[in-house]
Structures are given as C-alpha cells and as structure tokens.
Amino acid sequence: MAKVIVYPPTSMILYDLVERMGHKALVVSEAVRNLVTASGIESPPLNVTPEEPKKGLRYAAVDVPSGVRGRMALIGPIIEEAEAAIIVEDPGWLTGCSGCSRTNELVRLLIRTKGIPVLDLSYPTNDDEAKVFVQKIRTFLEGLK
Amino acid sequence: MIRIAQLSCGSEYSGIQKEIDRAAETVGAKIIYPEVSLEDILNVENTFGVSVSSGDLNLAMARAVRIVQNPDLADAVIVMTCFRCAEAAIIRSEIRKFIHEHSKIPVLSYSFTERTTAETLLTRMEALVTTVKYRGLLAREKQTGLTAGIDSGSTTTKSVVMRDNEVIGTGWVPTNEVLKSAEDALQAAMKNANVAKDDIAAIGVTGYGRFLVGKHINARLIQEEITVNSKGAVFLADAQKGNATVIDIGGMDNKAISVQDGIPGGFTMGGICAGASGRFLELTAKRLGVDITELGKLALQGDYKNVAMNSYCIVFGTQSLVNSLALGCKPEDVAMAACHSVAEQVYEQQLQEVEVKEPVIMVGGTSLIEGLPKAMEELLHVKVTVPKYAQYIGAVGAALLVSGLLED
CATH class of the missing domain: 3.40.50.11900 (Rossmann fold)
Incomplete structure (x- = not known):
C-alpha cells in the first residue's frame, strides 16, 4: 500500500479511486477533520488559528499571503508524507478546489519536485475520456508497491 | 441587528x-x-x-x-x-x-x-x-444649541464649543494623560468661548481615547472618528451635498473617506507604517531644527526632486533626509521631500482603495503643514481644500452630531 496524494487535494472522486485500489489517499479533508474534531480550539469554521499561517512558513516565505500559508499548513504535511501523486489538470471546481490559485500552484510545484512517481491527467470531458481516465489511474496505482 | x-x-x-x-x-x-x-x-x-x-x-x-x-x-x-x-x-x-x-x-x-x-x-x-x-443623524447638516466636541487623538487632544452652527471656542493640547488632556482641551475651548460647563447641553467624543473620555465626562455621543471626521470635514468645507473625499493624515494613522451627501460610502484606514503619518513630519521638523508649525512654509519653498528618498520607512526615510543634508541639500528641499513622501504613501496605499471625487478635503493637524496638501495636489492633479478649523475636524463633527441627538 502506498500513500498517494491527489491534486486537487480536496477531490473526493480521486480519493475514492485511490482507496478502492487498496492504497492510502492523502487529501486535505482529513487534515481539516483533524482540526475540527480537535478539542479545546474554537476558531470556526475550520478551527484554523493564526498559528497555522506561521506553520505554513515551512513551505512559503513570510511575504506569501497568510491565506496561502494557512492552507499550506494543512496541505504541506500530506505532501511530505506522499509516496506517489495523481495530478489532474483543469479539474473544474466540482472536482475539488483549495479556493486559492497561488496555493494550487505551490502544491503542484512541491509534488513535482519531491521526486515521487506522478501521474498527470487531463480532466475528462465525456464518457469515453472518463473510462480512459479511470483506466490510467488504475494502471498507475497497480504499479505502485 | x-x-x-x-x-x-x-x-x-x-x-x-x-x-x-x-x-x-x-x-x-x-x-x-x-x-x-x-x-x-x-x-x-x-x-x-x-x-x-x-x-x-x-x-x-x-x-x-x-x-x-x-x-x-x-x-x-x-x-x-x-x-x-x-x-x-x-x-x-x-x-x-x-x-x-x-x-x-x-x-x-x-x-x-x-x-x-x-x-x-x-x-x-x-x-x-x-x-x-445612524443614517438620519449623519445626514444632519446644522449644529444647533450649545454643544461641545472632544477629539481624543493619539498625539493631540482637540476640543471645540459650538453655538448655533458656529465654532465659538477651541482648545488644543498634546495627549499625555488621556483624561487630563481631554479635560484641559475642553477647559481651553470653554474659556475661549466664554461659557461654563453647565451651559453646555451635550458633549460628543471621538478619537482613540473616546471610550475612556466619553465615560468619564458622561458624553452623550461616543463615536469613532471615520464618520465623525467626514461629517466635520464636509461641514467646515461647505460640501455637505454631493460627493467629497476626506483625507485625514493623523499622528499615528491616516484615513481616506469617500463621502456622499455627508455620509461615508467607503473608506480605508491605514496604521501599519509611521512613515505615512504626522510622526514622520514631526521627526523631520526636529531634525531640521524648525518648529512643526514652520515645516510647511519651509517646504513650500523647496523641491522634493532634489532629495533622494530611498525609503518610506520612518527610520530609513529619515536617514535619507539626513544623508541629503550631509550632501548639501537645502533644508526646504528636505522639508518638501518629507511632505511628498507622506503624501505619496497615502496616495499609493489609501487613495487607491476609495473613489477620489472632488472636492478633496484635507483635515487634521497635518493639513496645516502647507507642503502636505500641496504634495497631495501634485499627486492627485486636483485642488485640495483645507477648511478653517481643519485641525479640529473630529471635535467639530462630534459637536455637530451630538446636537442632533438632543432633538431626537
């Protein structure tokens, strides 16, 4: 079983595909769940506190907007954990979105420069493309130890 | 709600x-x-x-x-x-x-x-x-009866006494102890107006120290400075109808307010950098060995282009001014460079965030430093109005608005 990060890192469709193939999908939703279920913090809606943008300094400098650093405090650790990645280009907002394009760019960069196997895909626009899309993901995941 | x-x-x-x-x-x-x-x-x-x-x-x-x-x-x-x-x-x-x-x-x-x-x-x-x-109250155009206003600012405390739409007394003291400074400013204004405290029907308070001062003197109106200052500005500049832009560069922060019929429509408030505040001009005056009240007149004789300002920062900007003096620059050029630096920062950081519509009214103590409105005019390419009593703008606004509460 490999730990596979998906991009967009909020994509439940990709999460499902990875988990079905017996691997561990790394998605930001889990990091959010950990925060919102933590006791003793009351910073709605996500329980992100001003400490998170400071933790994000590990991934981006202080002159990078706080919203990017705050997001990176959640996404950065799962990139570090990842052993493989699936990146879907132009996924559309329904597939999942961090809400911030600068964060998306940084996430893609950090995944690509990590030196792990990466599957690059375009988002399917019809049924035939969707079948090929799923097949490519399956083949990629089967090739992972 | x-x-x-x-x-x-x-x-x-x-x-x-x-x-x-x-x-x-x-x-x-x-x-x-x-x-x-x-x-x-x-x-x-x-x-x-x-x-x-x-x-x-x-x-x-x-x-x-x-x-x-x-x-x-x-x-x-x-x-x-x-x-x-x-x-x-x-x-x-x-x-x-x-x-x-x-x-x-x-x-x-x-x-x-x-x-x-x-x-x-x-x-x-x-x-x-x-x-x-308080849209109705803010639409009020006239002050009635005998009221007073106090503006408890970060650097100075100002007070006015108004009677039937006229300023009849003013007081201005440095802010040291907030309560004492407010009392002193009010006393000075009352003395200037030749009225006793008991004669004053109501007092309005604004500025940083408004909550403390307002509670202490039992003020009828305790209000933030954005709405109060814009009201005072359009009242004194006789621009209560239509559009106006109010620029207030204070001792510690600055405000740019887009006003429509005397009511703020949009505004920004800076306060991160002292280089864009009156404090920078105070330091410049001190370095040049002139009183702050003389800095503006000196600046009018100068040309900012003769001074290389390498930073907006109050520390490094002052260093640029000092270096310029050491290189033989004239004090008047240095004075104008400081005014231009402050105006340019406000222009770049505040005025891009509001609709700048004429008349442009500059208020607050810094507006009396003549080089500053001149620098702003050059940047905006519009005439900048500095009304009479510009330094008492908050106190005037507070005295005007509180008179409206007496009638309600």
Whole structure:
C-alpha cells in the first residue's frame, strides 16, 4: 500500500479511486477533520488559528499571503508524507478546489519536485475520456508497491 | 441587528474569521454570507465582468452580484482578502467599485494578515455600522444649541464649543494623560468661548481615547472618528451635498473617506507604517531644527526632486533626509521631500482603495503643514481644500452630531 496524494487535494472522486485500489489517499479533508474534531480550539469554521499561517512558513516565505500559508499548513504535511501523486489538470471546481490559485500552484510545484512517481491527467470531458481516465489511474496505482 | 455581508478570500485559512466575527459582534452586527449557486459562480464572468483562477475570489464576486441584485440581503459589505495577494487586490478593489456603483450599500475593504485582530477591525466595523444605523443623524447638516466636541487623538487632544452652527471656542493640547488632556482641551475651548460647563447641553467624543473620555465626562455621543471626521470635514468645507473625499493624515494613522451627501460610502484606514503619518513630519521638523508649525512654509519653498528618498520607512526615510543634508541639500528641499513622501504613501496605499471625487478635503493637524496638501495636489492633479478649523475636524463633527441627538 502506498500513500498517494491527489491534486486537487480536496477531490473526493480521486480519493475514492485511490482507496478502492487498496492504497492510502492523502487529501486535505482529513487534515481539516483533524482540526475540527480537535478539542479545546474554537476558531470556526475550520478551527484554523493564526498559528497555522506561521506553520505554513515551512513551505512559503513570510511575504506569501497568510491565506496561502494557512492552507499550506494543512496541505504541506500530506505532501511530505506522499509516496506517489495523481495530478489532474483543469479539474473544474466540482472536482475539488483549495479556493486559492497561488496555493494550487505551490502544491503542484512541491509534488513535482519531491521526486515521487506522478501521474498527470487531463480532466475528462465525456464518457469515453472518463473510462480512459479511470483506466490510467488504475494502471498507475497497480504499479505502485 | 446590522447585517454585514462578508465577501472574502483567505480569512478562514488565515485563522482570523473568529476575530472578524468578534469585531462585528462588539458593534452590534453579525456577519452573513449571501448564498449563491454554482451556476452563479460559473457565470461570474458574464455578471461581474471577469473570472479569475482562484475559486474563492470568484465566489466573492458572485456574492457581490447577488447583493447588488438583492440589496435587502445586507445592510453593509466588508470585502477582505489576504495582504500581498495581487490577484485578490485587483478583485477586492473591483468588488468595492461594483457595489459602490450599483447600490447604496456602504462598503469597507481591507487586506489582512494572520495578525489581524478584532481590535484592528473595531473602528472600521463601528464606522460601517454607524453609517447604516445612524443614517438620519449623519445626514444632519446644522449644529444647533450649545454643544461641545472632544477629539481624543493619539498625539493631540482637540476640543471645540459650538453655538448655533458656529465654532465659538477651541482648545488644543498634546495627549499625555488621556483624561487630563481631554479635560484641559475642553477647559481651553470653554474659556475661549466664554461659557461654563453647565451651559453646555451635550458633549460628543471621538478619537482613540473616546471610550475612556466619553465615560468619564458622561458624553452623550461616543463615536469613532471615520464618520465623525467626514461629517466635520464636509461641514467646515461647505460640501455637505454631493460627493467629497476626506483625507485625514493623523499622528499615528491616516484615513481616506469617500463621502456622499455627508455620509461615508467607503473608506480605508491605514496604521501599519509611521512613515505615512504626522510622526514622520514631526521627526523631520526636529531634525531640521524648525518648529512643526514652520515645516510647511519651509517646504513650500523647496523641491522634493532634489532629495533622494530611498525609503518610506520612518527610520530609513529619515536617514535619507539626513544623508541629503550631509550632501548639501537645502533644508526646504528636505522639508518638501518629507511632505511628498507622506503624501505619496497615502496616495499609493489609501487613495487607491476609495473613489477620489472632488472636492478633496484635507483635515487634521497635518493639513496645516502647507507642503502636505500641496504634495497631495501634485499627486492627485486636483485642488485640495483645507477648511478653517481643519485641525479640529473630529471635535467639530462630534459637536455637530451630538446636537442632533438632543432633538431626537
């Protein structure tokens, strides 16, 4: 079983595909769940506190907007954990979105420069493309130890 | 309950959403998020005029469209995005303009960091709520009876006594002990007006020390300086009808307010950098060995272009001025360079966030430093008005507004 990060890192469709193939999908939703279920913090809606943008300094400098650093405090650790990645280009907002394009760019960069196997895909626009899309993901995941 | 619609990107991931909610709650308002459909977001290019790659900014634009289409959804709007995000800065400004042009809903825009707290937002939020809650009072154009106003500022405390629409006494003291300075300023104004405290029907208080001073003297009106100053400015400049822009460069912060019929429509408030405040001019005057009241006249004789200013920072900017003097620059050029530096910072950082419409009225003690309004005129290419009693603007606004409460 490999730990596979998906991009967009909020994509439940990709999460499902990875988990079905017996691997561990790394998605930001889990990091959010950990925060919102933590006791003793009351910073709605996500329980992100001003400490998170400071933790994000590990991934981006202080002159990078706080919203990017705050997001990176959640996404950065799962990139570090990842052993493989699936990146879907132009996924559309329904597939999942961090809400911030600068964060998306940084996430893609950090995944690509990590030196792990990466599957690059375009988002399917019809049924035939969707079948090929799923097949490519399956083949990629089967090739992972 | 005043409903403030929040159109933002990044606030929850910056960890400041709780602070925004807390500031709103403190001023008796609640934050709301206008509902939009996915279709609204996908169509934002058609309805708003542009879509961008960041999803949350498209969501904010779709919400702006929804508010314009349904103005009953919100009483006021706050547009907030991350500091230092170029994409967000463009969209934040466009959202503000869009709402300003298509509705009468007051808008506040702000760029935040993770260090933004409820206290940072409080004055801004209070002003936003006031423009909604006391619209009738703010529309008031005349002062009646005998009232007084106190502006408890960060550097100086000002007071005026007004009778039947005229300023009849003024007082101005440095702010040392907040309460004592307020009492001294009021005493000076009363003495100048030749009236006793018991004769004064009501007192209004504004400025940084407003809560402390207002409680101590049992003020009838305790109000933030944005609404009060804009009221005082258009009153003194005789510009109560139509558009106006008020620029108030204070001792510790500065404000740019877009005013419509005497009521703030949009405003920004700076306070991060002392280089854009009166403090920088004080330091310059001290370094040049002239009194602050003489700095402006000296500056009028100078040319800022003869001085190389390498920084807006109060420390490094002063260093540039000192270096220039050492290189043989004239004191008048240095004085004008300091004025130009402050004006340019306000122009670059504050005035891009409001609609600059004539007349442009400069107020506050710094407006009396003649080089500053001149520098602002050169940057804006419009005539800048400095009304009589410009340094008492907050106190005048407070005395004017509190007289309205007596009639209600």
